[in-house]
Amino acid sequence: MQTIIEVNGLKKSYKDKEVIHGIGFTVNEGEILCFLGPNGAGKSTTINIITGALRFDGGSISYKGESIYSDLLGYKSRLGIVPQDLALYEDLTAERNVLFFASLYGLKGEALKEGCRFALEFTGLSDKAKDKVNTFSGGMKRRLNIACAIAHKPELLIMDEPTVGIDPQSRKHILEGVKQLRKQGMTILYTTHYMEEVEEISTRIIIMDLGNIIAEGTNESLKAGAESNDASAETVSLETVFLQLTGKSLRN
Amino acid sequence: MYKFKQIFRLDLMNLLTNPMWVFYAIGFPLALILVLGFLMSGSYGHTVTSYDYYGVALMIFGIFNAATFSANSIMEERIKSPNMRIVYSPVRPFYIHFSKVLASFVFCTAAYSLVAVLLHITVGINYGGADWWAALAIMLAGNFFFASLGVTVCCLLKNEGITNNILSTLFALFAILGGLFFPIDGLGKAISAISWLSPAKWMLAACFRIIYDGDFTLLAPLIGGLALLSALSVLLGARFFRGEDYI
Numbered sequence: 001m002q003t004i005i006e007v008n009g010l011k012k013s014y015k016d017k018e019v020i021h022g023i024g025f026t027v028n029e030g031e032i033l034c035f036l037g038p039n040g041a042g043k044s045t046t047i048n049i050i051t052g053a054l055r056f057d058g059g060s061i062s063y064k065g066e067s068i069y070s071d072l073l074g075y076k077s078r079l080g081i082v083p084q085d086l087a088l089y090e091d092l093t094a095e096r097n098v099l100f101f102a103s104l105y106g107l108k109g110e111a112l113k114e115g116c117r118f119a120l121e122f123t124g125l126s127d128k129a130k131d132k133v134n135t136f137s138g139g140m141k142r143r144l145n146i147a148c149a150i151a152h153k154p155e156l157l158i159m160d161e162p163t164v165g166i167d168p169q170s171r172k173h174i175l176e177g178v179k180q181l182r183k184q185g186m187t188i189l190y191t192t193h194y195m196e197e198v199e200e201i202s203t204r205i206i207i208m209d210l211g212n213i214i215a216e217g218t219n220e221s222l223k224a225g226a227e228s229n230d231a232s233a234e235t236v237s238l239e240t241v242f243l244q245l246t247g248k249s250l251r252n
Numbered sequence: 253m254y255k256f257k258q259i260f261r262l263d264l265m266n267l268l269t270n271p272m273w274v275f276y277a278i279g280f281p282l283a284l285i286l287v288l289g290f291l292m293s294g295s296y297g298h299t300v301t302s303y304d305y306y307g308v309a310l311m312i313f314g315i316f317n318a319a320t321f322s323a324n325s326i327m328e329e330r331i332k333s334p335n336m337r338i339v340y341s342p343v344r345p346f347y348i349h350f351s352k353v354l355a356s357f358v359f360c361t362a363a364y365s366l367v368a369v370l371l372h373i374t375v376g377i378n379y380g381g382a383d384w385w386a387a388l389a390i391m392l393a394g395n396f397f398f399a400s401l402g403v404t405v406c407c408l409l410k411n412e413g414i415t416n417n418i419l420s421t422l423f424a425l426f427a428i429l430g431g432l433f434f435p436i437d438g439l440g441k442a443i444s445a446i447s448w449l450s451p452a453k454w455m456l457a458a459c460f461r462i463i464y465d466g467d468f469t470l471l472a473p474l475i476g477g478l479a480l481l482s483a484l485s486v487l488l489g490a491r492f493f494r495g496e497d498y499i
């Protein structure tokens with residue numbers, strides 16, 4: 001498996017407070033890499049830095065061996081970003097939103113229309129294409145937030161808590177979609193604080209807490225590590241793993 | 253260029269489809285000029301009626317407000333998060349803020365041109381007759397400068413509310429000092445001299461000299477000055493603009 005992104009010694013401070021303490025990891029082609037961590041762990045900060053949009057104070061990030069800043073626009077054009085906060089024009093239709101954002105990735109004419117059709121269909125919003133976003137439910141907006149990130153068929157899809165605040169059905173739809181996108185060849189970087197999601201979709205997991213990476217591995221390997229300390233394999237969950245590592249629960 | 257066109261079109265649509273902005277750019281100056289023109293009609297003569305005076309003076313006040321539109325279009329809460337998505341995408345940062353400048357410029361120019369035409373037709377406000385192009389040129393240069401100023405100050409202060417407060421206070425001062433609400437040349441030599449500190453005074457004097465005396469001497473320095481300030485403001489805007497402020 002080819003390494004797409006390599007992060008080394010990454011540090012980030014807001015004002016004088018350091019919130020990311022020199023972390024390092026890689027993103028490999030074809031994986032669904034999940035970042036799991038409680039509120040304030042530094043998931044969004046890390047992800048925003050990887051997008052090339054947020055500056056950092058130490059360390060390096062490279063894309064296929066080159067610093068992402070050597071050709072920032074070229075690098076950005078390979079990414080699809082689903083921000084944690086909805087980023088949509090409320091007064092425009094779903095279709096206009098997707099068309100606009102996809103056009104910023106250079107899509108034109110038939111390719112633009114095709115990308116838009118694909119994105120709306122994929123997120124189950126085809127029949128709402130002509131509706132304005134401000135008439136959408138929260139779950140539909142979440143789905144559109146994803147559609148706007150995939151119309152240009154990115155190589156690496158970065159999703160920051162894409163399922164926050166939506167019903168189980170919409171969530172299932174999104175998780176299925178993520179797995180399908182991987183099958184179509186996308187690499188996915190996914191953050192969440194729901195361990196159920198991580199268990200369902202991840203091919204690899206990075207657990208973060210307080211600006212540090214505290215564990216890394218597959219669902220199985222992380223649980224196996226915890227098993228030796230805890231009693232039976234059945235009762236071991238990622239929650240247990242997190243509890244053992246930090247002495248606190250993931251949920252608070 | 254394709255990407256810039258997309259962003260520009262969207263920024264312009266965001267202004268045009270906001271009823272509050274449309275009212276503020278068209279209805280407000282129109283009503284203000286008509287009301288003040290009517291109320292003050294006794295205090296002005298027949299060559300320069302009160303309508304003629306306020307039709308030019310308050311239009312200049314409107315030009316100042318181009319800064320309000322542009323400051324809003326770059327930092328307004330409603331479009332801040334979708335703007336963030338533009339920051340993530342592969343477009344030059346310069347496009348993002350320059351598009352707001354250009355969109356506000358076009359929006360204000362369209363709105364004020366409409367107001368001027370309406371006023372000329374209804375109450376016969378004099379914008380220079382055959383020399384109308386000079387008034388238009390001053391408006392274009394003014395709209396562009398103030399649109400760029402709004403974006404630049406907003407990029408510097410990172411806050412639309414504070415930007416609006418500072419700029420509107422400054423503009424009110426400029427307007428009073430420059431005689432936009434009432435002529436102040438009659439208030440004495442000293443005040444008359446001080447009033448030249450206000451850009452409003454320059455714009456007003458340039459317009460009136462062209463319209464009533466056919467005197468174009470102020471036109472070139474005024475437009476040259478505004479062009480220079482615009483270039484400076486756009487450059488500073490590019491320097492202060494940081495995409496990550498949206499995140």
Ligand SMILES: Nc1ncnc2c1ncn2[C@@H]1O[C@H](COP(=O)(O)OP(=O)(O)OP(=O)(O)O)[C@@H](O)[C@H]1O
Nearest residue numbers: 014019037038039040041042043044045046084193
């Ligand atoms: N713009 C900012 N200014 C100051 N501090 C910030 C800013 N953004 C994030 N932080 C701080 O950085 C730390 C990491 O925040 P971050 O948003 O990356 O966490 P997260 O893991 O994404 O959390 P959540 O699950 O709540 O989204 C937190 O302590 C947060 O308070």
Ligand SMILES: [Mg+2]
Nearest residue numbers: 043044045084
């Ligand atoms: Mg977050």
